[in-house]
Amino acid sequence: DAGVIQSPRHEVTEMGQEVTLRCKPISGHNSLFWYRQTMMRGLELLIYFNNNVPIDDSGMPEDRFSAKMPNASFSTLKIQPSEPRDSAVYFCASSSSNRGSDTQYFGPGTRLTVL
Amino acid sequence: AQTVTQSQPEMSVQEAETVTLSCTYDTSESNYYLFWYKQPPSRQMILVIRQEAYKQQNATENRFSVNFQKAAKSFSLKISDSQLGDTAMYFCAFMKQPPNDYKLSFGAGTTVTVRA
Numbered sequence: 001d002a003g004v005i006q007s008p009r010h011e012v013t014e015m016g017q018e019v020t021l022r023c024k025p026i027s028g029h030n031s032l033f034w035y036r037q038t039m040m041r042g043l044e045l046l047i048y049f050n051n052n053v054p055i056d057d058s059g060m061p062e063d064r065f066s067a068k069m070p071n072a073s074f075s076t077l078k079i080q081p082s083e084p085r086d087s088a089v090y091f092c093a094s095s096s097s098n099r100g101s102d103t104q105y106f107g108p109g110t111r112l113t114v115l
Numbered sequence: 116a117q118t119v120t121q122s123q124p125e126m127s128v129q130e131a132e133t134v135t136l137s138c139t140y141d142t143s144e145s146n147y148y149l150f151w152y153k154q155p156p157s158r159q160m161i162l163v164i165r166q167e168a169y170k171q172q173n174a175t176e177n178r179f180s181v182n183f184q185k186a187a188k189s190f191s192l193k194i195s196d197s198q199l200g201d202t203a204m205y206f207c208a209f210m211k212q213p214p215n216d217y218k219l220s221f222g223a224g225t226t227v228t229v230r231a
């Protein structure tokens with residue numbers, strides 16, 4: 001089976017621009033998570049979805065961040081407008097609560113640089 | 116909130132030797148999961164090993180094993196016969212037992228360097 005797929009792998013943009021990160025979870029998984037990794041704050045959970053419904057978005061930094069999951073095989077994380085402090089590695093992870101295994105499997109990450 | 120502490124920022128080990136990484140956590144839960152993830156320079160987060168708190172037997176995956184001490188809230192990772200490919204940052208993580216929570220709480224990480 002393919003793992004979690006994220007695109008793009010690298011994104012360089014200018015301050016004020018809109019950025020959209022994409023994620024395809026592992027087929028059959030019903031939970032999806034977005035994390036952000038920075039040197040200062042480590043790994044932080046931004047939002048998680050269960051069965052395509054946002055369950056907890058308390059980690060979303062501010063209104064500039066939004067996430068959607070229109071179907072079970074696709075999610076987006078959008079930053080508008082982007083700021084230099086948003087520079088980080090963004091991970092998507094998925095897990096399955098239906099198979100008795102709740103281990104989260106991570107995608108390769110998107111390295112975002114905002115100039 | 117759960118707190119996960121990794122007290123060793125960096126460790127170095129000779130190839131073929133053994134290294135042990137420490138992890139402690141703070142929780143009032145009785146049922147939960149613990150994980151070790153590896154992040155090599157490629158930055159991919161890779162699951163190394165998983166432990167269910169209700170299991171007394173320590174988890175083992177090939178050269179990786181854990182020492183789970185529930186009363187002490189300690190969860191150390193032992194890497195035996197270290198290989199150059201083990202060079203990575205290692206993160207300890209805690210998760211309450213679903214369906215109560217699906218959140219992973221991560222420690223700050225330990226950078227392991229395997230020397231040839």
